[in-house]
Amino acid sequence: MAKELFVSKSDDLQDGDRKIVPNGNYEIGVYRVNGNLFAYQNVCPHQGGPACEGLLMAKVEEVIAEDKTYQGMTFNHDEMHIVCPWHGWEFDLETGDMVADRKFRLKKYEVAEKDDGIYVTL
Amino acid sequence: MEIPTDHLNKMSVAEFDTSKLLINAARQRDQRGFDKTLIIDVDCHHYENESMKEIVEFIDDPVLRRTAQVYSGAGTGANSPFMMGSPGSQDVAGRVTRYPLRKMDQTPDDDKHRDIHLSLKWMDAMGVDYVMLFPTPMLLLGLHPVPEYEVAMSRAYNRWLTEKILQEEKRLKTMLYLPFNDPDETYKMVKDFGDREGVCGFMVVSTRYKPVYDNAYMKTYSLIEEMGKPLAFHGSYSWNDHLLGNTNRFLVTHALGFTVFNAVHMCNWIVNGLPERFPKMDVMWIESGLAWIPWLMQRLDNDYRMRSSEAPLLKKLPSEYMQDMFYSSQPMEMPHDMDILEMTFKMIKAETQLCWCSDYPHWDMDVPSVIWDLPFLDERQKKNILGENARKLYNMDVSDRFPNYKPPV
Numbered sequence: 161m162a163k164e165l166f167v168s169k170s171d172d173l174q175d176g177d178r179k180i181v182p183n184g185n186y187e188i189g190v191y192r193v194n195g196n197l198f199a200y201q202n203v204c205p206h207q208g209g210p211a212c213e214g215l216l217m218a219k220v221e222e223v224i225a226e227d228k229t230y231q232g233m234t235f236n237h238d239e240m241h242i243v244c245p246w247h248g249w250e251f252d253l254e255t256g257d258m259v260a261d262r263k264f265r266l267k268k269y270e271v272a273e274k275d276d277g278i279y280v281t282l
Numbered sequence: 283m284e285i286p287t288d289h290l291n292k293m294s295v296a297e298f299d300t301s302k303l304l305i306n307a308a309r310q311r312d313q314r315g316f317d318k319t320l321i322i323d324v325d326c327h328h329y330e331n332e333s334m335k336e337i338v339e340f341i342d343d344p345v346l347r348r349t350a351q352v353y354s355g356a357g358t359g360a361n362s363p364f365m366m367g368s369p370g371s372q373d374v375a376g377r378v379t380r381y382p383l384r385k386m387d388q389t390p391d392d393d394k395h396r397d398i399h400l401s402l403k404w405m406d407a408m409g410v411d412y413v414m415l416f417p418t419p420m421l422l423l424g425l426h427p428v429p430e431y432e433v434a435m436s437r438a439y440n441r442w443l444t445e446k447i448l449q450e451e452k453r454l455k456t457m458l459y460l461p462f463n464d465p466d467e468t469y470k471m472v473k474d475f476g477d478r479e480g481v482c483g484f485m486v487v488s489t490r491y492k493p494v495y496d497n498a499y500m501k502t503y504s505l506i507e508e509m510g511k512p513l514a515f516h517g518s519y520s521w522n523d524h525l526l527g528n529t530n531r532f533l534v535t536h537a538l539g540f541t542v543f544n545a546v547h548m549c550n551w552i553v554n555g556l557p558e559r560f561p562k563m564d565v566m567w568i569e570s571g572l573a574w575i576p577w578l579m580q581r582l583d584n585d586y587r588m589r590s591s592e593a594p595l596l597k598k599l600p601s602e603y604m605q606d607m608f609y610s611s612q613p614m615e616m617p618h619d620m621d622i623l624e625m626t627f628k629m630i631k632a633e634t635q636l637c638w639c640s641d642y643p644h645w646d647m648d649v650p651s652v653i654w655d656l657p658f659l660d661e662r663q664k665k666n667i668l669g670e671n672a673r674k675l676y677n678m679d680v681s682d683r684f685p686n687y688k689p690p691v
């Protein structure tokens with residue numbers, strides 16, 4: 161049977177919060193964003209940095225007009241990125257895919273709420 | 283401290299500790315047994331601007347010293363007439379958090395300089411035994427319009443570095459910054475500081491507009507060759523450069539800047555026959571990654587075969603001279619197809635000529651596992667690249683860290 165790792169009480173992880181919990185040799189980063197929970201191993205596929213300890217940032221997009229001219233840049237809050245603090249690789253919060261090269265991804269875990277607690281399935 | 287994550291939101295960070303940031307590097311160190319491997323980092327940095335108040339006291343000229351004292355008051359170095367700024371975004375606009383958080387890193391309040399504590403923190407985490415320590419903002423000093431300022435600042439820095447840092451901590455060494463815009467002062471620097479403790483070689487920051495073939499440098503090269511220490515060219519960038527000024531994203535400014543200046547000096551070095559004029563001198567190229575070398579080897583060989591009359595001192599192909607030189611590894615390009623990297627290693631004779639470096643704490647740093655984990659290297663090759671090649675190049679005594687160390691036979 162799959163083992164479960166207790167993360168926190170539900171109330172202790174509010175929307176926008178992140179918690180890093182130890183799991184064996186490494187940690188797991190657990191996020192609650194826009195009501196959804198996500199969990200990833202805190203190890204970056206680049207050089208092994210603690211990806212979940214970096215910033216959580218909105219995707220940056222370029223604004224190109226009808227006539228193909230560049231009109232600046234903006235943030236897209238519908239796609240949030242986990243940013244590894246070692247070199248800045250960015251990962252899609254929803255899938256764990258590295259956004260610049262989807263051959264790389266963070267190791268993803270199932271995470272769910274039950275009995276007022278948050279649990280990661282190992 | 284709060285770091286903006288977009289135009290509206292911020293992330294707040296209560297503490298920052300290099301040892302904690304690098305805990306996964308420490309795990310890699312232990313998994314790979316780096317305690318049994320000599321690791322010499324041939325290129326890492328500190329932020330000398332944080333010690334500017336101390337450094338300027340070493341400026342000889344009283345008028346320049348007084349000027350520097352006035353502008354180092356804030357400790358930032360930002361507006362000092364001695365420092366060249368260049369626009370840039372090395373920390374990827376705050377995403378590489380060790381830049382904005384650096385000031386929060388705690389170090390013991392003892393006799394040791396904070397620079398020593400900070401350096402040892404990341405060295406211990408990665409399992410690095412010795413480093414060549416280089417400055418950071420001073421990497422743009424070669425662009426200063428007045429050579430006198432580069433000379434005054436670099437002499438003060440070299441005195442401070444050798445007396446206050448290197449003498450205090452044997453694991454920290456340097457290749458001495460040379461004020462290359464003034465050939466006579468460059469010679470004097472080598473003469474005055476070349477034998478000081480911890481000076482393992484000499485370093486010219488490539489980002490400047492001085493050709494290496496100028497006759498004015500020949501006496502310095504002769505002296506360096508006589509001393510038996512290597513000369514390195516260290517890449518850097520300038521967004522103010524006319525060519526790089528055409529780039530509008532720092533990604534490109536960096537990718538090109540750190541290679542182009544070194545590539546120009548490399549070409550001049552070879553076609554002017556400097557390897558023939560100074561056959562015993564070891565030359566090293568730092569912080570341009572590796573992919574530029576096969577490109578330049580092929581390009582130069584091709585042109586040389588058609589125009590050898592323009593490079594009459596050469597006795598072999600440019601690529602063969604390039605194979606005699608040394609290269610630092612970072613930032614090492616990691617293609618999906620490992621055959622490409624393996625071929626690059628073959629072309630530069632990595633087994634004897636490549637030296638790992640971290641460039642820590644800069645944003646595109648490499649940990650030692652980038653070499654250790656390469657599938658096409660055997661253990662001896664890995665150990666050569668991580669430490670043995672550098673030990674031989676610098677003729678380095680490693681007994682401080684390894685009292686029982688015996689070089690492999």
Ligand code: FES
Binds near residue numbers: 245
């Ligand atoms: S280790 Fe994560 S970006 Fe490099």
